[in-house]
Amino acid sequence: xxxxxxxxxxxxxxxxxxxxxxxxxxxxxxxxxxxxxxxxxxxxxxxxxxxxxxxxxxxxxxxxxxxxxxxxxxxxxxxxxxxxxxxxxxxxxxxxxxxxxxxxxxxxxxxxxxxxxxxxxxxxxxxxxxxxxxxxxxxxxxxxxxxxxxxxxxxxxxxxxxxxxxxxxxxxxxxxxxxxxxxxxxxxxxxxxxxxxxxxxxxxxxxxxxxxxxxxxxxxxxxxxxxxxxxxxxxxxxxxxxxxxxxxxxxxxxx
DNA sequence: TAGGCCATCTGGTCCT
DNA sequence: AGGACCAGATGGCCTA
Numbered sequence: 001x002x003x004x005x006x007x008x009x010x011x012x013x014x015x016x017x018x019x020x021x022x023x024x025x026x027x028x029x030x031x032x033x034x035x036x037x038x039x040x041x042x043x044x045x046x047x048x049x050x051x052x053x054x055x056x057x058x059x060x061x062x063x064x065x066x067x068x069x070x071x072x073x074x075x076x077x078x079x080x081x082x083x084x085x086x087x088x089x090x091x092x093x094x095x096x097x098x099x100x101x102x103x104x105x106x107x108x109x110x111x112x113x114x115x116x117x118x119x120x121x122x123x124x125x126x127x128x129x130x131x132x133x134x135x136x137x138x139x140x141x142x143x144x145x146x147x148x149x150x151x152x153x154x155x156x157x158x159x160x161x162x163x164x165x166x167x168x169x170x171x172x173x174x175x176x177x178x179x180x181x182x183x184x185x186x187x188x189x190x191x192x193x194x195x196x197x198x199x200x201x202x203x204x205x206x207x208x209x210x211x212x213x214x215x216x217x218x219x220x221x222x223x224x225x226x227x228x229x230x231x232x233x234x235x236x237x238x239x240x241x242x243x244x245x246x247x248x249x250x251x252x253x254x255x
Numbered sequence: 256t257a258g259g260c261c262a263t264c265t266g267g268t269c270c271t
Numbered sequence: 272a273g274g275a276c277c278a279g280a281t282g283g284c285c286t287a
Contacts, residue, residue, distance in 0.1 A: 078264060080274075085262070111260065 095119055 096115050097103070100122060110118065 074265080077266095077274090081265085081276090082263070084275075089262090113260090 092112055092115055096110055099110070099115065099118055101110060101118065
């Protein structure tokens with residue numbers, strides 16, 4: 001192990017602060033990555049030189065490679081793989097940044113599996129919300145048109161009633177008006193108070209008993225169930241997976 | 256100390 | 272042939 005200079009760049013893709021023991025100083029993730037990239041570039045530059053010297057400009061088959069050349073090749077492959085994984089982690093960080101999840105230096109980073117599961121459920125929730133919004137818009141326009149027709153024949157019936165229920169935030173109303181009758185109290189939360197800045201609950205992420213242990217703390221949520229753009233909530237609408245995607249869920253999660 | 260998470264190495268496979 | 276992708280193995284770090 002550690003045939004490469006990997007110890008230098010260990011955990012380089014972690015966004016946490018990294019302690020450089022030798023220097024006794026702190027590197028931010030970006031600084032540390034830059035540092036690692038410079039180290040790598042130096043190393044690879046020297047590899048390139050040795051390859052050109054050793055190869056003499058003529059390509060060799062792998063069986064013809066000397067021990068040193070094989071090692072250089074191995075280092076190159078390792079370096080590429082490392083870079084690939086760093087890119088993957090960067091993409092994962094990018095995903096974390098757009099997730100409705102508390103972020104900050106005091107917040108534990110979402111694990112990869114949590115990030116993917118949360119992202120998936122977030123997308124499903126947004127899709128569901130979009131569908132409901134479409135339905136609501138259809139109802140409002142269709143309903144008001146019908147009401148206008150009615151009011152022309154029955155002037156005592158006004159069109160004010162539907163709009164009187166419209167709140168400050170249309171999405172919050174549209175979502176909770178749909179589930180309000182089926183939930184005991186929209187302001188009632190699950191029994192354990194949510195720990196601030198903690199990872200989302202397993203049930204919110206969409207997996208169940210076998211992997212409950214993956215995530216111990218509930219999602220940091222506001223004290224009400226009002227929906228806001230980009231912010232999921234644990235109400236009955238957000239919790240269940242849409243029926244049309246449950247099959248996908250079982251397929252993708254039961255690897 | 257066990258378990259979770261992660262980075263890295265490594266060999267195999269597939270693709271260009 | 273070279274590179275990308277993948278999965279298994281390994282060891283380090285952190286937390287309960």
